[in-house]
Amino acid sequence: MTDPQRISFTKMQGTGNDFIVLDNRTYRLSAAALSACAAEWCPRRYGVGADGLLALDDSQTPTADYRMHYVNADGSRATMCGNGARCLFRFAQAAGFETDTLTFDTDAGLYRATSTDDERALVRLFVPEPTDVQFEVVLDEAVPGAIRALHYTHAGTEHLVALVDDVEAIPVRDWGRRLRHDPSLAPTGANVNFAAVDEDGDVHLRTYEKGVENETLSCGTGVLATAVVVQRLGRVEADADVRVHTRGGELRVGTTNADRSAERYLEGPAVPVFQGTVSRPE
Template sequence: MKPLSSNMQQFFKMQGSGNDFILWDNTSLNLPGELMSRWAETLCPRGFGIGADGMIFLDNPRTQGHDFDWHFFNADGSRAEMCGNGSRCAARLAHRLGLAGREQVFGTDAGAVRAQVKDKGKVRVQLTPAENLQLHSILNFEESSPVNLHSVNTGVPHAVIICDDVHKVNVSGLGRMVRMHPDFAPAGTNVNFIQVKDRGHIYLRTYERGVEDETFACGTGAAASVVVASALGLCANSVQVVTSGKEHLNIDLQEQGVFLTGKADFIYQGMLFLDTFGLKIPGD
């Protein structure tokens, strides 16, 4: 059969707890870093592109002892330091492509991430150390009541708001207000709304910057929620977090750091017609 186009490239679609991603093996694609943002902004919109919360490029390692590096971009083309659910997908794909073994270390903008690819699609990652924990901050708004929240960086910045009933929260509305608040300028923050069911279970809904809406899950947000709840004495150090996508993420707080475990699923792999989107790889 005659090829439909000579300008086609293979991509992978994966999801972790409802967060979906477009992934590329950049060790063979060789896309320059300065073009990656445009690819994410062009291909992540649903209905017009492949559709995803973010885009991940797996690349050759720049640091000795690392199996690979990644470049992560939100759906709006902004670069993010870290993504918990994305890191699990990246680790499983790297293992499948032969870029890394089951035990692996890879470089992110937030630092080195250790991952373990388990059976039945599960991946456990050790996130970068939680930093800048602040409890009981009051955020004031001109047109609404003040909000009591907590914040911590688990690779990317997160605000955490504790609710009596997380299912009744206007996540898009309040999340956008907090995400854009001057106290978090200029980069902004992700916003997590949590309900502590008991010491071993937390319900979570997340407004993600870069997506600019509620997503089905957020791995670093789940970690941030447990770090905050634990600091407030509301939960144990090992917690099952139930996301708005009804998936279960396991967060373990240990002396070595914060560990995130959950499934990372392959959805499909395909060939993208670059011509359709006006994209090209320099030199091709």
């Protein structure tokens, strides 16, 4: 007999950005319950350990195959997660959605994903063009001098893009926390992406994520935000795909045709790690 207090999950990761993934069509957990689960299960060493929780649910629009819920490690709800969306696509396929392309609802709108390379577990996530792009933003508090320029955009969620010479020289946790909480960004705050462009036009990126309140190995929407900013600034070729190197691996941002007029996409791996069961929070 199935224990109603136990939840089955799959641990997944996309370039080291890791998630607890569950099928909420079975458990019917409310938004508040999902937040409580994330806050209890995501802490490392004390729980399963993850950057966030993903829940597959019934679609809320006739054009979507399913609904994606995403909750940060601290229990706060997030509008979108690029690495998480690719992982949930793989999870949905294993849960019975067997087509190569799936469309799904999120708090940031309708998205679509497809498999591009099963051997390397690559998933291509088609994304809306980032909005509210602001160059050379000025914050209320002082910005460290090693940041050459600071930009802002919304790529499913809020992002600062801080251009630096060497991402490895940046104290991401300290500077990210400070910038993320700048009063000018209230009340939502922003994820903080420290980016450098090398001589080959590749982007090297480290991200401090709000809701995790720490550096993560990769942030999909941060990769997208940064790629769009550096392209519009002319730091990389306007008609080329952008390769972004995170601490967890490489992601690619491109469009579906050469003149850049079609859909933009974020492509990278989505990998199951293990399965397990865990008790519901009391």
